[in-house]
Amino acid sequence: GADAAAAKEDFAPISTPAGEMSTKSTEGGVVAPTSHSVTHPSALPSLPPLGISPTRAEIGQSPSAGRATPLARRLAREAGLNLSTVSGTGPYGRVVRADVDAAIAGGGAQTAPAAKAPAGVPAAAPAAPVKAMSDDQVLKLFEQGSYDLVPHDNMRKTIARRLVEAKTTIPHFYLTLDCELDALLALRTQINAAAPVKKTDKGDAPAYKLSVNDMVIKAMAMALKAVPDANASWTESAMVKHRHADVGVAVSIPGGLITPIIRKADEKTLSTISNEMKDLASRARSRKLKPEEYQGGTTAVSNLGMFGIKDFAAVINPPHATILAVGAGEERAVVKNGEIRIATVMSVTLSTDHRAVDGALGAELLVAFKRLIENPMGMLV
Known part of the structure; x- marks a missing residue:
């Protein structure tokens, strides 16, 4: 139901958009099923800070935007969608991914108007874009000597x-x-x-x-x-x-x-x-x-x-x-x-x-x- 969908979105990893964890083949290639394992937090590489998220007042969002799931907020931000124009269908009127997708498909993507910072309060710096893990961060997840490195040729880079x-x-x-x-x-x-x-x-x-x-x-x-x-x-x-x-x-x-x-x-x-x-x-x-x-x-x-x-x-x-x-x-x-x-x-x-x-x-x-x-x-x- 909607409660379950919203709960799933609350815990969707921000680096992996929900709905893209698929074993379907793409571009004519055969893709092996993805395996997800739980890793102890201490084993994970330290990622660069993503920046401090501005408050709702700072970004000029309506209360409805604050009731959006984290995934819905991220998708709306990437699409330039003003969440104040989106009606939520989740629990208690919460905006979920389906609402954002419907708004985008219906041509409703509008850039949220920039709000003026309160007097005496410096404007918040924009959040740093989320970057893919670096080579070093990826390799730290695996035991040394447990893999071989095969350099990419031009074809693989182009693909x-x-x-x-x-x-x-x-x-x-x-x-x-x-x-x-x-x-x-x-x-x-x-x-x-x-x-x-x-x-x-x-x-x-x-x-x-x-x-x-x-x-x-x-x-x-x-x-x-x-x-x-x-x-x-x-x-x-x-x-x-x-x-x-x-x-x-x-x-x-x-x-x-x-x-x-x-x-x-x-x-x-x-x-x-x-x-x-x-x-x-x-x-x-x-x-x-x-x-x-x-x-x-x-x-x-x-x-x-x-x-x-x-x-x-x-x-x-x-x-x-x-x-x-x-x-x-x-x-x-x-x-x-x-x-x-x-x-x-x-x-x-x-x-x-x-x-x-x-x-x-x-x-x-x-x-x-x-x-x-x-x-x-x-x-x-």
């Missing part, structure tokens, strides 16, 4: 920088639905069986061999063309509306990942997408891609289904406004017309930049994608 940029500057919004795959799998089998044979250095081979991911790429591209307002990028001055659906595909490589791009995927045949994707993935793993083959794009697809991952939420790759996270296809019991039957079902999660793609628009895009996956003949015309 880290881009992920921090994405999660701190893009308001992520998530939508999930299930797609039945049986019709797609049957069509894929027929298309592959009809592939002509070509001569290669290794002997005869089919001219193409479609994967489910190839068909996902095509469906995502066609969905973007069907819902063109979602094929966009956010800039501060204008919305960038893309004329083509260029789909980046997350490829795992030693030491990280990269997203080669299928340009104008909506205009290409499934066999062309399949062969192009195999070539890009091969050259990505040998680090032979040209910059123009992985820079840009209008959306991305990250597929962890081959690992048996049911569902996850991927991090948007700027300047994209969307990324589709694809889980494993598995047999599930479904109900149709009052009868239970077995179907192969795949869960997909669309992450959107809420500045560019609102919830309803993202839902429209995901429904268009589902329609193509469940009626795959539409990808052949």
Whole structure:
């Protein structure tokens, strides 16, 4: 209930926003479940002082702001939200995280007016920003000799920088639905069986061999063309509306990942997408891609289904406004017309930049994608 939620927020660590302690994969990578252990306070490194928090009178907040949970106050401060404009739904009218999230989503973020300090009282110094733990502070938590240090290469540094940029500057919004795959799998089998044979250095081979991911790429591209307002990028001055659906595909490589791009995927045949994707993935793993083959794009697809991952939420790759996270296809019991039957079902999660793609628009895009996956003949015309 609300009491329990508010109590949890009272004790949420200020360095870890509630709701981000997740074992979901991001950016196409596999994340191990986080393990939290209690450490004796004496073993923790001393952190730099965070500064003295000003009183309510000093910052000009109303009494309602003082009734906010610590987490709600921190989130409001980071978003520039004036808590005096927020109605609390927690116990005794207390402002909780859900109230702050709702105010931000509704465009209610307003900078709190600066209050004048009382006469004779010096203005309080602004609180120092909370910084991440230093390398020394992290290493002090572990016994010497119990670990090895592997210096970051440029790829890992770039991935880290881009992920921090994405999660701190893009308001992520998530939508999930299930797609039945049986019709797609049957069509894929027929298309592959009809592939002509070509001569290669290794002997005869089919001219193409479609994967489910190839068909996902095509469906995502066609969905973007069907819902063109979602094929966009956010800039501060204008919305960038893309004329083509260029789909980046997350490829795992030693030491990280990269997203080669299928340009104008909506205009290409499934066999062309399949062969192009195999070539890009091969050259990505040998680090032979040209910059123009992985820079840009209008959306991305990250597929962890081959690992048996049911569902996850991927991090948007700027300047994209969307990324589709694809889980494993598995047999599930479904109900149709009052009868239970077995179907192969795949869960997909669309992450959107809420500045560019609102919830309803993202839902429209995901429904268009589902329609193509469940009626795959539409990808052949």
